[in-house]
Amino acid sequence: MTDSTTGRSPAVTVSTVTVAGDSTHLVDIHATLTSSGPAGTITGLHPDTAGTTRDRLYAAIHNAGLRWPAQHVAVEVAPTALPGTDTGLDAAVAVALLAVTGQIPTGGLRDAVVIGELGLDGSLRTPRAVAQRLTTAAGAGVPLALIPTGARDLAATVPDISVWLATHLRELVTQLHIADPASAPAIATVAGRPGWPSPGVPVADLADLPAGDWQARRVLEVAAAGAHHLAMIGPAAAATAFARCLPGLLPDLDDDTSRQVADLYRAAGLVPAQVTALRRPPWQAPHHTAPTAALIGTPARPGAVSLAHGGVLHLDNAAAYGSRAVEALGQPLDTELVRLASAAGTVTYPARTQLVVTTPDCPCADLNACTCSPARRRRHLHRLRPLLDRIEIRALLPSGPAQPPGRGEPSMVVAARVAAARTAAAARWAPHVAATNHDVPDAILQQSIARIRAADLAPLRDALAAGTVSTRGTTHILRLAWTLADLAALHRPGPYELTEAITLLGPAATESTEHR
Numbered sequence: 001m002t003d004s005t006t007g008r009s010p011a012v013t014v015s016t017v018t019v020a021g022d023s024t025h026l027v028d029i030h031a032t033l034t035s036s037g038p039a040g041t042i043t044g045l046h047p048d049t050a051g052t053t054r055d056r057l058y059a060a061i062h063n064a065g066l067r068w069p070a071q072h073v074a075v076e077v078a079p080t081a082l083p084g085t086d087t088g089l090d091a092a093v094a095v096a097l098l099a100v101t102g103q104i105p106t107g108g109l110r111d112a113v114v115i116g117e118l119g120l121d122g123s124l125r126t127p128r129a130v131a132q133r134l135t136t137a138a139g140a141g142v143p144l145a146l147i148p149t150g151a152r153d154l155a156a157t158v159p160d161i162s163v164w165l166a167t168h169l170r171e172l173v174t175q176l177h178i179a180d181p182a183s184a185p186a187i188a189t190v191a192g193r194p195g196w197p198s199p200g201v202p203v204a205d206l207a208d209l210p211a212g213d214w215q216a217r218r219v220l221e222v223a224a225a226g227a228h229h230l231a232m233i234g235p236a237a238a239a240t241a242f243a244r245c246l247p248g249l250l251p252d253l254d255d256d257t258s259r260q261v262a263d264l265y266r267a268a269g270l271v272p273a274q275v276t277a278l279r280r281p282p283w284q285a286p287h288h289t290a291p292t293a294a295l296i297g298t299p300a301r302p303g304a305v306s307l308a309h310g311g312v313l314h315l316d317n318a319a320a321y322g323s324r325a326v327e328a329l330g331q332p333l334d335t336e337l338v339r340l341a342s343a344a345g346t347v348t349y350p351a352r353t354q355l356v357v358t359t360p361d362c363p364c365a366d367l368n369a370c371t372c373s374p375a376r377r378r379r380h381l382h383r384l385r386p387l388l389d390r391i392e393i394r395a396l397l398p399s400g401p402a403q404p405p406g407r408g409e410p411s412m413v414v415a416a417r418v419a420a421a422r423t424a425a426a427a428r429w430a431p432h433v434a435a436t437n438h439d440v441p442d443a444i445l446q447q448s449i450a451r452i453r454a455a456d457l458a459p460l461r462d463a464l465a466a467g468t469v470s471t472r473g474t475t476h477i478l479r480l481a482w483t484l485a486d487l488a489a490l491h492r493p494g495p496y497e498l499t500e501a502i503t504l505l506g507p508a509a510t511e512s513t514e515h516r
Helices: 050-063 087-100 130-137 149-156 169-178 214-226 236-245 253-266 292-296 322-329 330-335 374-382 409-431 442-451 454-467 471-485 495-505
Strands: 011-020 023-034 072-078 112-114 142-146 162-166 230-233 310-315 337-342 345-350 354-359 393-396
Touching: 011 087, 011 130, 023 087, 023 130, 050 087, 050 409, 072 087, 087 112, 087 142, 112 214, 149 253, 162 169, 169 409, 214 230, 214 409, 214 442, 214 471, 230 292, 230 409, 230 471, 236 310, 236 354, 236 374, 253 345, 292 374, 322 454, 330 337, 393 471, 393 495, 409 471, 442 471, 454 471, 454 495
Parallel strands: 011 112, 112 142, 142 162, 230 354, 230 393, 310 354
Antiparallel strands: 011 023, 023 072, 337 345
16 A cells, blocks of 8 residues: 555554553554565564554454454554553554554544553453543643543543544444544534443444345345334344344434433433433333333333434334333324323423334244244234334345355445435425435425326336325335435436335235235
8 A cells, every 4th residue: 555646655643642650641653554574564562562462453453354454564652762561552553553554534533542452352441541541632632532432431520622432443443434523523522521422322233244134234224324114024133133233324413412312311310410412323122021111211211212312212022012012102103202291290201213123023933943824923913013004114034044154334334325315315305304204294205206207106106006005105105215216316216216115115014924
């Protein structure tokens, strides 16, 4: 890898803070690819720890699904007079190696420090003296620090610096690809306060799932792009694994939503009192045995549907939820609010969430020897009818043998397409104050038919004539068709988008397994 204008190998600088004795010092990690020396070796690390550091970094980068440098890399810690045995430099050295090999952008690194130890599995761990390190960085005028999630409470004690948290090296790399903290400081701060990620959000990447599961990948991308409710009916393990990747495809929350989510999490006692913003979309996955109050909330505490405001509510093994719980979720999904009466009055919580339902298509969930009759399968899913009627994407996943191994597209690549599609939708619906295709009022959506060529509407007309699509289904199809057009960078849906939208809507709950 060389600079095409100079012929020299590029150099990357990543700033961090090291501990030397009882003091902390701002240092720079310089990394340069060179043509001399064996491929894959690193020079310039402290001789006492060079071997163990290199082995640790190699394992962490490899286990994060990233590429170890194929050339010789020269690394320098400057100023060189300081000891270089501090494991808190791990993350900064790893980021420098990834940046110099072109695996992450470097723009956001100019105004940030990277602090953290690395585990062999790529996990980011809190080094000693985090608060002192952050204080040193803030005193030097550094506006942003990239640190392990485990250090967030310590970071809250340090003024004048914003923090960006990650639990794993892969997550940190994904964040740097999704948005540049230097050009979008709102990701890290709201009104000058640190922005914490929502607790409990799974760190899951599509790159870890088989590339052959194309159907699950497609429905997940479409759901993320349009904020559509999604049902994945089929093998439990596969559906759940894909559902857990959805938060990583979603863009950061806007200022108002990030404050609302922080208010809800403070009210539930899930984040410290000083947290005023939660930038990443939250994730809630209540167990099917959870009482209805845990789902909907009480006057004293918001429930899962409100704690998923701006993010994802995942109902795993959804057919096992009681009918009372399923019915109770209908009103929050329709109004995006939860209203609860108490002796002191009415308490209202926001509840604008994206519902993801995963469930086997039969009670036995036996992929190899299922003997469930079609009638038994219909009864199994019938209790979900109140939810499935509100869901735009109903995907019946194949129950055949596992897909062949092979890494698929990583979440950061899909997230970029999702962001572009959402930008297009927001621009189109701006006069109607809607940010996503899911948010568009039904009446406005019906009016959008006038934007589609009459000849291109043939698939929808045919479905209506055949009686396979209801009036409500027509609205769902239009929402999906606009999302598919946005993903394809089209100005309006065509016959292909409408046909795929009809397929994505899928059959009704009582019909979904008849012809399995």
